[in-house]
Amino acid sequence: MKILIVDDEEMIRNVLREYVEFEGGEVREAADGMEAVSICKNENFDAVVMDVMMPRLDGFSAVKEIRKFSDVPVLMLSARGEEYDKLFGFEIGSDDYVTKPFSPKEVMARLHALLKRGKSAPTQAGVYEFEGLKVDLVGRNVYVDGERAELTPKEYELLFYFVQNQGVALTREKLLNKVWGYDFYGDDRTVDTHVKMLRGNLKEYRKFIVTLRGLGYKFEA
16 A cells, blocks of 8 residues: 655654555655655555645645545544534545544554555456445446335435445535436435435445434444
């Protein structure tokens, strides 16, 4: 694995570097967000560990810039543990959030989880399987424990969008825009109602659709 560690504190970079290299990984470092964006434009990484409070360009702003050209998984680090900061981090495209002071072992565990999600791939062209849930994007079929699930057109589209963006925090607004279209003037209840119906049809595999309080949802298998 190749990881970019972004933090203005050299000690934190060194500690995380030791853990990544101990597991055979490769590390690049950046001391601020501006440097991180520049590096990401020229190199590919399996994941980025990004501090929030940094000089020149903070972590949130750096993630916004990186998301313009890359879908690399991003784990945010911050001394601020307020729920607002975490939700904002998810909204701009980060994938996970760890509050300082943290355990390097926890950071590594979360990194491995992000890498595992990133490597998730269809078993064949357009077909995904998550335990007893099978989603065929091309054939537009969904099977629950071998039985075909009868979903409404919007439920199909909602599930397909979740699967194609698994591990990504999705706001209700984004789901409205992507699934219902930019000209749809619905509200959050529209999304919540359809998610509730979709979960009902997925039975025990409803567990894969995780609610992010105050934000939206995430498909996590």
